[in-house]
Amino acid sequence: MTEFWLISAPGEKTCQQTWDKLMVATTRTNNLSTNNKFNIPDLKVGTLDVLVGLSDELAKLDTFVESVVKKVAQYMADVLEDSRDKVQENLLANGVDLVTYITRFQWDMAKYPIKQSLKNISEIISKQATQIDNDLKARASAYNNLKGNLQNLERKNAGSLLTRSLAEIVKKEDFVLDSEYLVTMLVVVPKTSYAEWQKTYETLAEMVVPRSTKLLFEDNDSGLFSVTLFRKAVDDFKHKARENKFTVRDFQYNEEEMKADKEEMTRLSTDKKKQFGPLVRWLKVNFSEAFIAWIHIKALRVFVESVLRAEPEPAGVLPLRLLQDRLQPAGLQSLDMLPLSSSSCAAVFRCDTFTDTSFNLFPFPVFPLFHLLCFHPLISPPCSCYIPGSMLNHLAGIGVLIGDCQQDQIDFRVKMV
Numbered sequence: 001m002t003e004f005w006l007i008s009a010p011g012e013k014t015c016q017q018t019w020d021k022l023m024v025a026t027t028r029t030n031n032l033s034t035n036n037k038f039n040i041p042d043l044k045v046g047t048l049d050v051l052v053g054l055s056d057e058l059a060k061l062d063t064f065v066e067s068v069v070k071k072v073a074q075y076m077a078d079v080l081e082d083s084r085d086k087v088q089e090n091l092l093a094n095g096v097d098l099v100t101y102i103t104r105f106q107w108d109m110a111k112y113p114i115k116q117s118l119k120n121i122s123e124i125i126s127k128q129a130t131q132i133d134n135d136l137k138a139r140a141s142a143y144n145n146l147k148g149n150l151q152n153l154e155r156k157n158a159g160s161l162l163t164r165s166l167a168e169i170v171k172k173e174d175f176v177l178d179s180e181y182l183v184t185m186l187v188v189v190p191k192t193s194y195a196e197w198q199k200t201y202e203t204l205a206e207m208v209v210p211r212s213t214k215l216l217f218e219d220n221d222s223g224l225f226s227v228t229l230f231r232k233a234v235d236d237f238k239h240k241a242r243e244n245k246f247t248v249r250d251f252q253y254n255e256e257e258m259k260a261d262k263e264e265m266t267r268l269s270t271d272k273k274k275q276f277g278p279l280v281r282w283l284k285v286n287f288s289e290a291f292i293a294w295i296h297i298k299a300l301r302v303f304v305e306s307v308l309r310a311e312p313e314p315a316g317v318l319p320l321r322l323l324q325d326r327l328q329p330a331g332l333q334s335l336d337m338l339p340l341s342s343s344s345c346a347a348v349f350r351c352d353t354f355t356d357t358s359f360n361l362f363p364f365p366v367f368p369l370f371h372l373l374c375f376h377p378l379i380s381p382p383c384s385c386y387i388p389g390s391m392l393n394h395l396a397g398i399g400v401l402i403g404d405c406q407q408d409q410i411d412f413r414v415k416m417v
Contacts, residue, residue: 004102006038006298008306036103040299041114043121051308054118058301061122065129065294072132072287075140079279090284093291105295112296122300125293132286139282143275150268153261161188161222166251167258169217169224175253176228182209183234186216187225188247194223200244201227205237224249 012018019037026032045051077087093101107114112121156165166186175184189197202208207230217224229237238248 002099005033006302008302038105038299038302039107040303041107041109043114043300043303044117045307046117046119048308050117050119051304054122055301055304055308058122058297058304061126061129062294062297062301065125065290065297068129068133068136069287069290069294072136072283072290075136076280076283076287079143079276079283090280091287091291092284093288093295095288098291101291102295105299107299108292108296111292118300118304122297125297128293129290132290135282135286139279143272143279146268146272146275150265150272153265153268161217161219161224161249162247165261166224166249167261170226170251170253172253172255174214174216174226177253181230182228183231184226184228184253185234185237186249186251187227187241188222188249189225190222190245191218193245196244197225197246201225201246204240204244204246205229205233207233208237 007022009018009022012021023035027035073087073091076090077084080087080090091098096104112124114121116124157168158164170186176182187197187201198213201213202210209228212226212228214226215223216226241248
């Protein structure tokens with residue numbers, strides 16, 4: 001089995017430099033792996049709160065979609081039965097084998113538009129996987145019931161003479177029919193007891209018709225004999241036969257019932273063949289859909305975790321998880337994110353103790369365009385703060401009330417709601 005790892009590497013100046021560095025570390029030096037680029041488009045990032053929540057949701061969705069993929073693949077193997085060697089050639093993604101699809105992955109813009117938010121894309125995949133799972137349950141239930149009924153009928157016509165149906169073995173001329181007094185019994189006799197049966201069957205009960213026994217069928221272990229006797233001696237005959245280890249099969253020759261059984265088997269067999277082809281096609285199509293959705297979930301997880309854990313230069317979202325340990329000791333608490341453009345954003349912090357030196361806490365520029373800080377009214381010591389007029393609407397939109405910013409000796413005051 002081939003194992004794949006999706007790796008998000010810390011960025012160099014260019015993506016190619018990062019790729020070259022990874023190749024040197026994993027292939028050219030020690031041949032640890034075979035690497036392929038995994039292309040993820042520029043997705044909409046959103047706020048940190050959404051990213052953090054989405055991280056947990058994607059992990060659960062990943063597990064669910066994987067289970068759907070495995071269930072579809074397993075049911076494909078069950079349906080193909082004796083042709084299990086053909087399972088692999090039917091499990092494709094977008095018409096190619098799974099390894100090729102992963103190593104040449106391209107985001108499906110039609111199914112998962114990148115103009116949609118990450119949340120919306122994950123919901124699209126969730127609905128798609130849920131629909132496939134529900135459809136699989138319904139189709140599998142119908143096909144399994146049909147297959148089970150057919151197997152039950154086939155099982156009746158197979159096995160030993162002690163349990164199998166006798167309808168396919170006996171003929172009309174083997175029985176005394178429409179007699180008020182006489183009846184024909186069918187008895188299973190072990191092959192080792194043929195001689196004993198011939199010697200004793202006429203004496204097992206009174207009123208057994210002499211020389212009426214006939215061997216109708218035999219398998220590897222036993223034979224099926226017929227014997228004719230008077231109806232009132234049936235119970236006594238069964239009891240004595242059981243004592244001698246002969247098994248009397250309860251069977252009444254009824255042409256209508258036998259014909260109905262044959263027709264039912266033919267119908268079930270025909271229905272199974274009719275459903276087989278469409279079911280296999282459905283499994284092929286929906287395995288592909290589920291697998292593609294699963295790999296897109298992997299791509300989403302890589303993207304989200306990369307944004308949260310490392311500096312995302314293209315997206316410009318501050319990595320909240322990386323900052324947590326640095327924020328709290330300095331008395332800082334993240335309140336929200338303000339996306340400024342496709343390549344930058346600003347963070348709004350609440351702080352009780354903050355100085356200009358707090359910027360040194362971060363290993364990268366916290367505010368690449370300008371310093372945007374909202375201070376608690378009781379902030380001490382006071383610190384200078386510059387808020388561009390263009391950002392007032394953004395601040396109001398996240399619940400920050402801009403009070404009268406009267407210039408004191410050295411500070412501005414912004415009231416937090």
